[in-house]
Amino acid sequence: MNSDKVLDAKGLACPMPIVKTKKAINELQSGEVLEVHATDKGAKADLIAWSKSGGHELLQSTEENGVLQFWIKKG
Amino acid sequence: MSVIMMTAKEVTQRVFDKKELFILDVRNEDAFQDWKIEGQNFEYLNIPYFDLLDGVEDILHQIPINQEVLVVCAKEGSSIMVAEMLSDAGRDVSYLQGGMKAWSEYLEPVKVGDLKDGGAIYQFVRIGKGCLSYMVVSNGEAAIIDSTRMADVYTAFADGIGAKITNVFDTHLHADHISGGRTIAARTNATYWLPPKDATEVIFEYQPLEDGNSVTIGNTTINIEALYSPGHTIGSTSFVVDEKYLLSGDILFIDSIGRPDLAGLAEDWVGDLRETLYKRYRELSEELIVLPAHFMIIEELNDDGSVAKKLGTLFAENHGLNITDEEEFRNMVTGNLPPQPNAYQEIRETNMGKITPDEEQRREMEIGPNRCAVR
Known part of the structure; x- marks a missing residue:
């Protein structure tokens, strides 16, 4: 999936993946897509909930070799 | 104001003694609904930490002043962040050492x-x-x-x-x-x-x-x-x-x-x-x-x-x-x-x-x- 920006949040523990995601998405235009890589298992549920509460759209999420990947479209 | 670390053992003692405790649970809503720290005289407020990244001013009026306040999250990191923000706003609060992970294992x-x-x-x-x-x-x-x-x-x-x-x-x-x-x-x-x-x-x-x-x-x-x-x-x-x-x-x-x-x-x-x-x-x-x-x-x-x-x-x-x-x-x-x-x-x-x-x-x-x- 295409993205406009990639955020590497691997190795970071909660709350940093969300803190950095929020910061990164602030730098995007509405409709642009942020790709996030994280290893903190808790990031998944939190990113889903955060996207919803922030009006963003979680387009897709995958997990491969312990790395969680998310594609979030800025609302 | 200072941020105090509270252990699972100390929270357990408050449960046993039926003490009052105000718990600010900063996990997401689903996690909180599914499972939380239970105490007969505990009060709860659930606001996910990611809704507090811009500051805690909006929720200050919901946090009691004359009561012990404990901030809780899944593993501890977010609760420390929120507790420090509350502390910067002049409140005395604690966070749960090790979060719900420690609570589950104590x-x-x-x-x-x-x-x-x-x-x-x-x-x-x-x-x-x-x-x-x-x-x-x-x-x-x-x-x-x-x-x-x-x-x-x-x-x-x-x-x-x-x-x-x-x-x-x-x-x-x-x-x-x-x-x-x-x-x-x-x-x-x-x-x-x-x-x-x-x-x-x-x-x-x-x-x-x-x-x-x-x-x-x-x-x-x-x-x-x-x-x-x-x-x-x-x-x-x-x-x-x-x-x-x-x-x-x-x-x-x-x-x-x-x-x-x-x-x-x-x-x-x-x-x-x-x-x-x-x-x-x-x-x-x-x-x-x-x-x-x-x-x-x-x-x-x-x-x-x-x-x-x-x-x-x-x-x-x-x-x-x-x-x-x-x-x-x-x-x-x-x-x-x-x-x-x-x-x-x-x-x-x-x-x-x-x-x-x-x-x-x-x-x-x-x-x-x-x-x-x-x-």
Whole structure:
């Protein structure tokens, strides 16, 4: 999936993946897509909930070799 | 203002003492709805930490000033962040060390009573998850029943009181938590007992625990009598310890009874459950003190934090023991089942030795409340 920006949040523990995601998405235009890589298992549920509460759209999420990947479209 | 670290032990003491505590839980809403720190006089506010990244000003009016405030999250990181923000705003707040992960794993040992020969029986209250396990001690020997996966806690406790663990039991194959029984037995060279009917698929050596077995701990003074009591699982076995304590496993709780469906056979086992509760248990002395393997609600705790009540009292007060009509009983236990515990199939397979998840995976599998009862 295409993205406009990639955020590497691997190795970071909660709350940093969300803190950095929020910061990164602030730098995007509405409709642009942020790709996030994280290893903190808790990031998944939190990113889903955060996207919803922030009006963003979680387009897709995958997990491969312990790395969680998310594609979030800025609302 | 300062941020204070509060340990799971300190929170447990507040639960036991029925103290007031205001909990600001900053996990996401689903996690909070599913499972939280329970206390009779605790108040709650759930606001996910990610809604507070721009500041806490908007919620300050919802945080009491004259009350102890504890910020809680999954692992601790977010709660420290929020606690520091509140502190910067002039509030005195604490955060829970290790978060809900630590809360899930914390065990508080409570002495339930003395035994005839001077030994004692201890209940290990897993306050965050509602699991109860036991240590019977006599003359320098100890038996452990229904241990959690936190094996170190039991071995350290036994060391501390100068007792050698000689026998380890599980009343049944658990579906809600990972047993530490095998680990403790291997570490201490103790005998590990399991009911064979629950162990048909296990891939390790164990000592079969059969109806009428007697095991002596210490100087022939304590008998652990196995009492076959199927219903929660087909092998479920109860123990009578020192002719005084009935360890009822997941068959009978203080305010509820065991659910028969976690091995997938509710319809088959409901009859066994009824037979155990309404016939086999009825033949026992009403003076026996029931020590179950779980509590479901915080109100089941006695003032000292223990979970224990006379069998006679339960016959009078426990709804699940007072349904005369068999059909109604059947409907209650099969038609009224709560959601199944998190990852219960994987937990069963782990307890059979079929899969060996790593520490982090085990932790994840056990997240959430136990759900072994029907009310």
